[in-house]
Structures are given as structure tokens and as C-alpha cells.
Amino acid sequence: MNRTTLSLIAGVTALAAVTGFAALSSPDASGADTAEAAALRPVERTTLLCPAPSLSDLADTAYTSFTPVTQGAAGGGSAQLRAAAVQSADGKGKADGKKAPAKGDKPVLTSKQPGTPATGEAAGADAPALIGTADGGFAPGWTVQQTTEVAAGNGRGLQGVNCSAPDTEFWFPGASTAADRTDYVHLTNPDDSAAVADIELYGKDGAVKSTVGEGITVPPHSSEPILLSTLTDDKQDDVTVHVTVRSGRVGAAVQALDEKLGGDWLPAAADPAASLVLPGIPKDAASVRLVAFTPGGSDADLKVRLASPSGLITPAGNETLHVKSGMTTVLDLGDVTRGEAGSLVLTATDRAVPVVAALRVVRGKGDKQETAFIPATAAVGTRATVADNSAKGTTLSLTAPTATAQVKVTASAGSEGGAAATRTYTVKAGTTQDVQIPVPSGLKGTYALTVEQVSGGPVYAARMLAAAEDGVPAFTVQTLPNDRGTVAVPRAVEDLAVLQK
Incomplete structure (x- = not known):
């Protein structure tokens, strides 16, 4: 069941509970489609899951919660983050079944009002995963950013991730089981019953043999970090991780830590599709690596193009990419942006074969390098939001791959004061802009930052946070897919006759 379906079910259930007994109206005699009678309603409950931020004692983590003001949203409600029970590790990165003691019922963070960010913080290696719930007026478009600074050691630098909604399937192209990488899959279960998940790995030659990743149980309201290298003895630089949930639902994210190149979170890529957009490659990227995988039974051939400020261009020598079925494929693009804003656009050359993809981006030189990941993402759609921006070090990239679009960007009030500001931009077809x-x-x-499409073709967006730390250009990139703050609900009319049936 995908995210849209879950949101629809949740929205219909919530509205039914408020409205009372109702009957869905049937199409009228004119033959009008029922979908035309559907209305977009703000969601009334949202769940977000934040993975445990770090295993380093030198880590400092900031949490930022934000709900954009939504017309027609229910009044009242709340948005809170609470600690999940963390399964202690057995030394190999897999939980041993011993649950860490709960830290009480006191929320780690509570939002005060829609339209104003709320912040919290944690320090060290003991910071737990968080389970967040928002309802009422705080639910539509609720977003939480987790940003961690690691001063030194494995994965040093800036690590950021948008806390995500629970689901039943995730793809992570760009993970690794190499000796110099320490990659964990974090699984977080928000529900009252246990979830059971499988983790599959796919390398350059296909499926990686492993039985350890089958039937992983995640207890209720808890989180488990699983070290990828414990699932197989096969050391590969690039693998695609596939997480499927047999029962229940989980939040999932990969934490990729490198001994020399820093580290960051690798969020789940957009669902497999024949056309993909990976927005927001930094202007000064020293190297960009594309990792792609097709889960179907057919090979995929992709046209590779860069959406630059002046239009779509084809990287010299990397015009196309052939992705063999079931095998992880890598394409090194080097410093493809060459000092300009850019986004990668992948389209099928002939047959439409679904693909998942992500980018590994490196900034800096020599031993002063840092890494971040950009997965293929969904379009902004009606609205998308990203939190934890500061006056300096924030870059917003907007991409319109197919048609010119007009976009409105709103900067909220500050978490400690200030007034919101809004600006509208025009993004030309085939271009990427790093906007002011x-x-x-x-x-x-x-x-x-809240991004809303006003008119034109689809828009994709990404936000980069950057900070210089001892000469290392620390950074992290988050994409801005649609916030799913509204759900389409079929028109309903009151029908008390159901009480007599």
C-alpha cells in the first residue's frame, strides 16, 4: 500500500468520524465522474518518524517542527515528538532484543502554533529515535527536520534528514557495504503491534545473498538500527537496499558514514518510475555519482540530462545510461555542474521501464571533503515545506524540467521572532535556479520555507544547508516533495436510512 492510499484511507476515516453517518454520492445522470465531485480536505492526523541521530559522543542534534497555515484546517490539536524505545545493539549493529529504558512520557518537542517553528535539541550518542504525532490544525503539511553536527570521527560533518511518514516499502539506491563505509538501516515502528520487515540488497551483479535480513521484528513504539555489512560478507561500494514490510508499517532511512568523506542520511527514493528528477546539486560539487536500479524484469535505457540555469544539457560522454534488470548501476559524472546550479533529469529513451535512483555528492578537496545524498523525488505539487533554515548557509533550488512554472516561496516567522516574507519566481522550462x-x-x-506552485508545469525543489567546520565544507541536502497536507474525499451526503438497514 503506497503513501497516497494510506493518506486517503486516513482522511476518509477521520472525516467520517467527524461527520457521522454518511453515504457516498453516486454519479449523476449526466455521467459525471465521481472524482469530479471529490473535494480536497486538510488531513486531520499526521505521523512522522525520526531515526536515532548518531552513534557519536561528539554529535549535537537540532530538531525543528513546523506546520504551514492551511485554509480550512481543523482548529485546536497539537504536534509532539516523543522518544521511541531503542533496541540495544549486539556489537554487530543488530538489535539484541534488549530494550533501552524509556525516558518518560514528556515530549521532546511540542509545537506552539501553526506558522511558527518549534525547536528542540539533543546531544551525544544516546539521543533516541522519535515518534511524532500531529492532529487538528497542526496536521496538514506538518514537517520535522533533524540536523546533526558531528565534530570528528566516522561520518564527521553535517547530517540532515526530514522525518518521514511510516510506509510498507522503501528503496535506497546509493548505500554501501564497503570496508570504509558504515551504513545502517534504521527501522522505526510507531504502532501498538510489532512490525516484521525484510531487507534485500542488490549489487552490481544482482541480488546479494543473505538470509539475515529476513523477518526482522521491530517491537511496538521502538526503533532498530541494522548494520548493512552484517547482512552479507560481500563488500560492494554501491548497493541498492530494498525494505519491505510483511506486517505493520515502519519508517526507514539509511545512515551512510564514511571514514574519509564524512556522511549523511540517505532518504528513500521516489517510487520506481520511467522519468525521474534529482534536484539541487550544489554549484561547487567536486564529484557526483548516480546510482540507479530497475526492479522489474526488463533492462532500462535512460537519457541523462542536466537542468542548468540556461536549459537542459547533456553531460559529455554520459548521454545515456543502461540499467540491467535487478543490478545496481553506477555512473560517475564528476564535477558536472561546473559552478552553476543543476538538477539531474532522467527519462526513458524508448520503452518506459520503472527505475529508482539517487546521487552521492561530494564537496571539498583532499582530506577536507564531505558527502550528501540526493534521491529522486516527487514534485512539489500544491505545496512542500522544509524547516531548520538560517539567515546564512541556506540554498533553495527550483527545477522545472518540462514547462515554465511560477512558484511562490514563503519564509515563515522565526522560531524566536520575526515576520514572514513571501516572494514569487518564474522558473523557465528545462532550467534550475538557486533562488534568492x-x-x-x-x-x-x-x-x-514553504514552496507552492502557482501555475505551469511540475516543479521540483531541494534545500541545502552548509556550514564550514575546520575547513571542511559540511553540508546536507533535503528534497521537497508534496507535503500531502490535503486528501481528496468523495462528496458525501447525510443518509439516516442506513440506521434502518
């Missing part, structure tokens, strides 16, 4: 962000006046603290 409308920083809130009188800003104190951090702020959120």
Missing part, C-alpha cells in the same frame, strides 16, 4: 530566499524581517532563530 525571502529571509523573514527581524529574524530570530530558524525559519521554515
Whole structure:
């Protein structure tokens, strides 16, 4: 069951509970489609899951919660993050079944009002995974950013991730089981019953043999980090991780840590599709590596293009990519952006074969390098939001791969003060723009960015946070898919006759 279906079910259930007994209206005599009678309603409950931020004692983590103001949203409600029970590790990165003691019922973070960010923090290696719930007026478009600074050691640098909704299937192209990488899959279960998940790995020659990844149980309201290298003895630089849930649902994210190149979170890629957009490659990227995988039974041939500020261009020598069925394929693009904003656009050359993909991006030189990941993402759609922005070090990239689009960007009030600001941009077809962000006046603290499509073709967006740490260009990139703050609900009419049936 995909995210859209889950959201639809949740929305219909919530609205039915509020409305009372109702009957869905049937199409009228004119033959109008029932979908035309559907209305977009704000969701009334949202669940987000944040993985345990770090295993380093030198880690400092900031959490930022934000809900954009949504017309028609229910009144009241709340948005809170609470600690999940963490399964202690057995030394091999897999939980041993011993649950860490709960840290009480006190929320780690509580939002005060829609339109204003709320912040929290944690330090060291003991910070737990978090389970978040928002309802009422705090639910539509609720987003939480987790940003961690690791001063030294494995994975040093800036690590950021948008806390994600629970689901039943995830793809992570770009993970690794190599000796110099320490990659964990974090599974978090928000529900009252246990979830059971399988983890499959696919390398350059196909499926990687492993039985350890089958039938992993995640207890209720808990989180488990699983070290990928414990699932197989096969050391590969690039693998695709596939997480499927047999029962229940989980949140999933991969934490990729490198001994020399820093580290970051690798979020789940967009669902397999024949056309993909990977937005927001930094201007000064020293190297860009594309990792792609097709889960179907057919090979895929992709046209590779870069959406630059001046239009779509084809990287010299990398015009196309052939992705063999069931095998992870890698394409090194080098410093493909060459000092300009850019996004990668992948399209099928002939047959439409679904593919998943992600980019590994490296900035810096020599021993002063840092890594981040950009997965293929969904379009902004009606609205998308990203939190934890500051007056300096924030870059917003907008991409319109197929048609010119008009986009409105709103910078919220600051978490500690300031007034919201709005600006509208036109993004030409086939281009990427690093736009000048409308920083809130009188800003104190951090702020959120909300991107709304006004007109034109689909828009894709990404936000980069950057900070210089001892000469290392630390950074992290988050994409901005649609926030799913509304759900289409078929028109309903009151029908008390159901009480007599």
C-alpha cells in the first residue's frame, strides 16, 4: 500500500468520524465522474518518524517542527515528538532484543502554533529515535527536520534528514557495504503491534545473498538500527537496499558514514518510475555519482540530462545510461555542474521501464571533503515545506524540467521572532535556479520555507544547508516533495436510512 492510499484511507476515516453517518454520492445522470465531485480536505492526523541521530559522543542534534497555515484546517490539536524505545545493539549493529529504558512520557518537542517553528535539541550518542504525532490544525503539511553536527570521527560533518511518514516499502539506491563505509538501516515502528520487515540488497551483479535480513521484528513504539555489512560478507561500494514490510508499517532511512568523506542520511527514493528528477546539486560539487536500479524484469535505457540555469544539457560522454534488470548501476559524472546550479533529469529513451535512483555528492578537496545524498523525488505539487533554515548557509533550488512554472516561496516567522516574507519566481522550462530566499524581517532563530506552485508545469525543489567546520565544507541536502497536507474525499451526503438497514 503506497503513501497516497494510506493518506486517503486516513482522511476518509477521520472525516467520517467527524461527520457521522454518511453515504457516498453516486454519479449523476449526466455521467459525471465521481472524482469530479471529490473535494480536497486538510488531513486531520499526521505521523512522522525520526531515526536515532548518531552513534557519536561528539554529535549535537537540532530538531525543528513546523506546520504551514492551511485554509480550512481543523482548529485546536497539537504536534509532539516523543522518544521511541531503542533496541540495544549486539556489537554487530543488530538489535539484541534488549530494550533501552524509556525516558518518560514528556515530549521532546511540542509545537506552539501553526506558522511558527518549534525547536528542540539533543546531544551525544544516546539521543533516541522519535515518534511524532500531529492532529487538528497542526496536521496538514506538518514537517520535522533533524540536523546533526558531528565534530570528528566516522561520518564527521553535517547530517540532515526530514522525518518521514511510516510506509510498507522503501528503496535506497546509493548505500554501501564497503570496508570504509558504515551504513545502517534504521527501522522505526510507531504502532501498538510489532512490525516484521525484510531487507534485500542488490549489487552490481544482482541480488546479494543473505538470509539475515529476513523477518526482522521491530517491537511496538521502538526503533532498530541494522548494520548493512552484517547482512552479507560481500563488500560492494554501491548497493541498492530494498525494505519491505510483511506486517505493520515502519519508517526507514539509511545512515551512510564514511571514514574519509564524512556522511549523511540517505532518504528513500521516489517510487520506481520511467522519468525521474534529482534536484539541487550544489554549484561547487567536486564529484557526483548516480546510482540507479530497475526492479522489474526488463533492462532500462535512460537519457541523462542536466537542468542548468540556461536549459537542459547533456553531460559529455554520459548521454545515456543502461540499467540491467535487478543490478545496481553506477555512473560517475564528476564535477558536472561546473559552478552553476543543476538538477539531474532522467527519462526513458524508448520503452518506459520503472527505475529508482539517487546521487552521492561530494564537496571539498583532499582530506577536507564531505558527502550528501540526493534521491529522486516527487514534485512539489500544491505545496512542500522544509524547516531548520538560517539567515546564512541556506540554498533553495527550483527545477522545472518540462514547462515554465511560477512558484511562490514563503519564509515563515522565526522560531524566536520575526515576520514572514513571501516572494514569487518564474522558473523557465528545462532550467534550475538557486533562488534568492525571502529571509523573514527581524529574524530570530530558524525559519521554515514553504514552496507552492502557482501555475505551469511540475516543479521540483531541494534545500541545502552548509556550514564550514575546520575547513571542511559540511553540508546536507533535503528534497521537497508534496507535503500531502490535503486528501481528496468523495462528496458525501447525510443518509439516516442506513440506521434502518
